[in-house]
Amino acid sequence: MIKIASLLFSLLFSYTVHSNTIDHSSTLLIIGDSLSAGYQMPVEKSWPVLLPEQLQQQGKKINVINASISGDTSGNGLARLPALVTQHQPDYVLIELGANDGLRGFSANIISDNLSSMINNIKAQNAQPILMQIHVPTNYGKRYGQAFSGIYPTLSEKQNIPLLPFFLEHVITQPEWMMSDGLHPNVKAQPWIAEFMAIELSKLIE
Template identity: 65%
Template sequence: MFRRLSFLVLILVLNPAYSKTLMVFGDSLSAGYQMPIAKAWPSLLPADLKSKGQTVTVVNASISGDTTGNGLARLPNLLEQHQPDYVLIELGANDGLRGFPPGLVQNNLTQIIRLIRESGANPLLMQIHVLPNYGKRYTEAFSAVYPSVSQSLDIPLLPFFLEGVIIKPEWMMEDGLHPKPEAQAWISNFVAEQLINHL
């Protein structure tokens, strides 16, 4: 019996079809703002990852309007419910839009990452940049939070996908903040390329 169980475990470990679970933990940039959820980039991500040799089940746990504080509050239930292998953290844009102190954002991200690790999952952090509404000093301090957290907690830092979208006005909604459905396939492929070496 023990040998049979060991054999089954070995098959799951070695079988490339074994599906890992990735939870995308973000805000409106990942939640499919003003579009059907099936068109949002996290819904397209499994196919892009599969084309690159990774079988991954993607859970989109993103909510429009979420801040790092909101995310921190709802994370424990999400981890218990979905039990992901990986969590991609895409949070902070709403903190920046509201002018929240960078130190608060850094503290929230740090706690989020620790909760993810305590659950047995692997955290991945996405860089977030904000519009210069509050001046250059705030913008630079905010952007610096992400590499600081990445280095201090030794987790991968993925580049911000919006930087490749915002340069194409036809891909952006009229609010200048959110990508259109037409941009979602590009975002999915971009994120897949960044993730592939970390899964």
């Protein structure tokens, strides 16, 4: 996962995606990792860029700001979050983080604490946190995998926030939608992911 180039890109500006309407009823900030950052593809092909049009088809006029960076951990996201929320004043913040923590074998407690702090920060700024479920590959061991996966529903219930299903679970069953590394969706998968996310988010966004 390429970190340095993406980080420099993010420091210069966050990629903002507008729907085709002038009036936006709300703003969604996405803070994630390579699964949301358009890893190894033109950024305009990534699902967050395609999301506003799909949301519009669901009857939602949304301004989408994608602040995802390939390689980010929950700790990186926690460090970047306050400035992003202050800058963009979002109504909703989608947290898609934890995969890199899991791939590095970080403690489930550390990941949970970081995500919980992000959720509290978002709430303090009068925005609605939305958490996405993340899973790690089975080769990391059953015990770790269960502990890791359990972080997300536990936080969702404890913090009383929505939990979105992990889109990669559906994509990974389609080999033609995956990159050769077996971890990242390719450009062919992005329209489906955008539609999937729009359907899920439209249930939560006013």
